[in-house]
Amino acid sequence: MDFDLTEEQRLLKDSVDGLLADTYDFETRKKYAALAGGYSPEIWAKFAELGLLGLPFAEDDGGFGGGAVETMLVMEALGKSLVLEPYLATVVLGGGVLRHAGSAEQKAAHIPAVVDGSRTLALGTTERHSRYDLFDVSTTAKKDGSSFVLDGEKAVVINGGTADHVIVTARTAGARRDKGGIGLFLVPANAAGLTRRDTATQDGTHAAEITLSGVRVDADGVIGDPEGGLAVVERVADEAIAALAAEAVGAMDELQTLTVDYLKTRKQFGVNIGAFQSLQHRAAEMFVALEQARSMAMLAAMTSGETDAVERQAMASAAKVQIGRSAKIIGQGAIQLHGGIGMTMEYKAGHYFKRLTMIDTLFGDADHHLAKVADFGRLVAA
Structure with missing residues (x-):
């Protein structure tokens, strides 16, 4: 098996390494961590300029058509510099849900904004009782006409305190630990009934506790099959x-x-x-x-x-x-x-x-x- 990087992949690696070498030493990181939200909007904008935020998205959706190897190169560079910016939360997690299950309309509405750095995302799957089981969901989504009404709590949502939109899992059918009956819902951070408590974690990144109380999500916020999201x-x-x-x-x-x-x-x-x-x-x-x-x-x-x-x-x-x-x-x-x-x-x-x-x-x-x-x-x- 050939493990050599292509010319494009080497250029990507050199570009990311060069950017972080110039902008992300340890002392500068401390200053970024002290900013509101725990990261630098200026660095996030540089990620967008370099094309990093659009890397895994299809070209038809406004991205650059990269794959897992390209993501690996970026993430390794971020790890070396202890980068605080929400690349994992926005591009890999929230962006991943949109890539795999979003409708054409949802992709058109959100992916270009992620790519240009004007929108960040978060994915809320964990609840206080669920530990590592993604299917252990007690947050409910009850059908009300063409909409769903969400009630429940999500714990330790990475970038949940500053994200513009939060994608959450909620149960539309079945018991708490059933693997069926789980839907994915795209909720604006300013939605009525959504509250969040942001906190810095032990490694300097940020996560939030999110409460959903009667949050209404219209049909355009339902991602994929409302019972097949797992x-x-x-x-x-x-x-x-x-x-x-x-x-x-x-x-x-x-x-x-x-x-x-x-x-x-x-x-x-x-x-x-x-x-x-x-x-x-x-x-x-x-x-x-x-x-x-x-x-x-x-x-x-x-x-x-x-x-x-x-x-x-x-x-x-x-x-x-x-x-x-x-x-x-x-x-x-x-x-x-x-x-x-x-x-x-x-x-x-x-x-x-x-x-x-x-x-x-x-x-x-x-x-x-x-x-x-x-x-x-x-x-x-x-």
Whole structure:
């Protein structure tokens, strides 16, 4: 299999790396985090100018027709710079739902605005009781003429506090944990009855608690089959896992480099601590974990477009397991090899570990996906 990038992909990688090298050092990131919403509108506009926001959308919809590999390259670069802007929430999650299930009218109404940077999106699937089960939905959507009326709550909605539109799952039929009867609804952030409480998470990004109380969604806000939305959400979640895996690789790569550089310069007993064999072994273990994660991130990206849902989910789960394990090895190793400075707010090593910890929990942690991998193995054996 050929893993070489095409000329266009290399240009994309160089462009993103160059932009972030010029605009996103660690001190500047702190200033962006202090802005309203927790990110920089100016950087978001630069993403739009560079074409990053339209990358995965079809050319017919106003995008650039990129695929999972292009998304992987962008997300890895974002991970290296600990970027705060809501690329995952808007382009991968909300945009993914529109790509896979939106009508022609919905795509025309929203995708061009996403591409030019004037509109951000969020996807709300998690509820307080649901943990990692996408089908565990108690938010209701009751038919009222040609509209639906939504009632319920969504928890930890990434970018939910500043998004212009929020896509939520809601139950139109069945019991709370049934896999059928789940719809997807596109709700303007200023809709009557929608309230949201924004908060900064431990890694510096933002998420919101969203309450829906008698929120009316007209027919043009219903995405796809109002009882068959789970398959769409699962597909988007698998694509998000591939994107998160790439982001994690970028963060782990930078953290590994940062740690090795520290070992080469920090002196103890009159010599660089990198001369101590035990520390060399620890750094080598971190490098092995990084390369294992990189391989699985590439596999997740290449299989994220798989039409066989079982095959796609199995590969996504396997990648998530390795990403979680590698993040733990590299994150803990980096903090321990740095010593006390690795835990300070002023130094970036700890911030990378925080982001890696958050990535592990998004769409299921390593333990959750290890159980899924075991289930997939039993399905294959059967």
